[in-house]
Amino acid sequence: MRRRPGGRSARVRRAVLAATIEELAEVGYGAFGFDGVARRAGVHRTTLYRRWRSREDLLVDAIAEYAQVAVPIPDTGSVRDDLLRYATSIVRSVAQPTIRAVVAAYVAEADHNPELAEAVRRYWADRRRLARAMVDRAIERGELPASADADRVFDHVLGPIYLRLLVTREPLAEAELARIVDSALAAARTPSAPGTA
């Protein structure tokens, strides 16, 4: 017998990762540490040190957990509806204190931890790749010109949402999402520079 991935080890891992995001959401990244996580998970502190080297290691795994509950890519037959549902999912996701805390934490710390930065990079590369399907299908249906840039749409749908919810911390009603989506679509239909060349 070499390893023992099942049973207790798996339970401990799940309990610790759940406790990690709960602790993050409650006390914030500043006052976040192994001691609090261990108490919350009902696990001894030493166990954490044997599995994770630092807080950032815990964060990396927490991001992996966050990636599991990935936002679904809708397929309604209409780009506008697809993007609207997608945007709504994003807003409700970031509105959750736990997910909000995870994002806030890696924003604060990714510059100082290469592994964390790499985990974030992979996560968003996947998100961008999956979201591309909505624009691709719209082009096939003729709703958008072939020149429509999926990354551009992505930036203009998620950009305002994260700006308002995380950076400027202004309220963002779900009713405003329609205007954001319409703006992104207007941008997707605009070939290049309209004002000047």
Added chain:
Amino acid sequence: MRRRPGGRSARVRRAVLAATIEELAEVGYGAFGFDGVARRAGVHRTTLYRRWRSREDLLVDAIAEYAQVAVPIPDTGSVRDDLLRYATSIVRSVAQPTIRAVVAAYVAEADHNPELAEAVRRYWADRRRLARAMVDRAIERGELPASADADRVFDHVLGPIYLRLLVTREPLAEAELARIVDSALAAARTPSAPGTA
């Protein structure tokens, strides 16, 4: 004699606030504390405790300092050029490790500190108010319709920038700013819902 705002006190304050953002940029918000700031500022630790109650108090003052070096609002006679210069200033600003660190820190901690949240709210309310002038002048010149929404333009210029630089951490070349600005302008020229109603 009651207070002594001039001379040494002012020097200490400036030194500490400068040391605060330097320390934030170097070690990150996680490993950020009074001890490091005191050493960097060449000031005794006790002095910090007598002036600021906590790390978050220091952050509030640091944001006030950040607000002082406000991004200028250009007035070139063309909305596109105005927004392009503005966007470039924002990118160069957020590219600075110090400013980047301040923003990242308050994103991580504002949910747990009302004073910090209020300071952030005031900061961005000012930014939005100042930036409105670019759109207002464009409407007066006839470059944009009277229905153009300045807040919408603001969201679609700053949103993608902060999304890419802070949240998804993808590279953002200054050449891409023209497309972001054009997208924001296309959105400003679009009355309401183009696809559906």
Added chain:
DNA sequence: CGCTAATGCAACGCAGTGTTGCGTTAACGT
């Protein structure tokens, strides 16, 4: 049921936090 990986537990040194008392410096009023 036995082996041993995984966890629990106690103890330790270390570093940062936050406070207190007292001595020292220098800003400000006169």
Added chain:
DNA sequence: ACGTTAACGCAACACTGCGTTGCATTAGCG
């Protein structure tokens, strides 16, 4: 110029979280 005293430096302290180590205990797996 000079004295007052606000503001700072300094040393010491208890407290908490960090990270590690050695050993006992539990429980997964063959």
